[in-house]
Amino acid sequence: MNILLMVAYDGTNYCGWQRQSGQMTVQQRLEEALSQLYKKPITVRGSSRTDTGVHCKGQGALYTVEQNIPADRLPYAVNAFLPDDIVVNGAYIVDDGFHPQYSVIDKTYEYKILNAPFRDPVLNHYTEFIHYPLNMEKMRRACIHFIGEHDFKAFCASGSDAKTTVRTIYSLDVQKSGDIISIKVRGNGFLYNMVRIIAGTLVYVGLGKIQPDEIPQIIQSRDRARAGKTLVPNGLTLLEVNYEKIGR
């Protein structure tokens, strides 16, 4: 049977999701846990290759196995073999047509910024720190220009091997609670570093370096140099991956 696990992790101590030789990754640590549980080698296919330092509240990891552990017990069984910074918080039996990437309807990311005079030591691994006050009103006005289907080449790091740089953003919103600014974005897919570059561009808007109504020109330019800087990975969390067919 095909099992889709929902996996949350603190990315601080991992070289991202994707297995790579010589580096400890979340995928590798999860595969080790599953292999211990089932007493045979298990490989998983993930929905998102999160980078080093990026966190996750729940992305899917698909694998095939014969053994029948009930889905509602499976998270506890896998967690027994995982370290504290990786947690399986859901499990679903999916049919043969399910694909870890193509069955994705949308993904939601959150980028968090500490906008305060001083750093907060407990937030170092979970926020970008910006000392200068950001103009929330301008940032919110900039958001609406990102929504819809666009060619986001200007918001893609070089070295990406994506076939097309067209993506659809369904929602983009900026909220402030205390000193924490939260940028939430939902879309059908994201280019390499796209969320961190959008967040960095919104920061430039908040600082007055870019005006909100310049965003359409920056998108049209397809020129990475016209967008803002790429913010640090620590501030980024993959909040949710929404799949066809599993009723999430």
Place this chain on the structure above:
Amino acid sequence: MNILLMVAYDGTNYCGWQRQSGQMTVQQRLEEALSQLYKKPITVRGSSRTDTGVHCKGQGALYTVEQNIPADRLPYAVNAFLPDDIVVNGAYIVDDGFHPQYSVIDKTYEYKILNAPFRDPVLNHYTEFIHYPLNMEKMRRACIHFIGEHDFKAFCASGSDAKTTVRTIYSLDVQKSGDIISIKVRGNGFLYNMVRIIAGTLVYVGLGKIQPDEIPQIIQSRDRARAGKTLVPNGLTLLEVNYEKIGR
């Protein structure tokens, strides 16, 4: 002149505040930074001896020095010599009568609990995790019995050398936001492990093991065995120390 620094830290990687030989503590790391800044040995006196793993948003550290760095520049100067998990976020010149403990009016602590079916990997260092649902209404009803001047011997870890176990709690409140339960308590002083034992007792109330109206008897008993368990240090943050005379 006498300087009071306000210091925030992530307690995860330190053996608490207080200097002790053979262990890295926040006090020692701060004294090293100040000694580098002033190019002479500096020792500080803190207001609270937080334990290993306990966090802090701002406690005072007092020292005496001749050199005159303007108070508004001092935090930046000290932070240049500190690691990311310790931040000085305020500095005040105080008069000779100021005492780091006796000039304290009150202290506020927060204890955070993740009350959810599964752990959240990014909250491991900052919350106690409780799987069983806690009854917020009962916990709130228990809170009112702690408020006022009481002998809190039942809420003090053994081995404490406090002269008296009488303390005054000015406020104690429980709030829930999403899966996070926040217990905030303000008082004129706290016994060893007192906040973690009060939080543990409120958890027992939330689980139904102790009824809210049993709290007065437990206080009167002065018997540690009748209160709840001591929760993990990670969930605890010293939020604020309120001093006489410095206008905070």
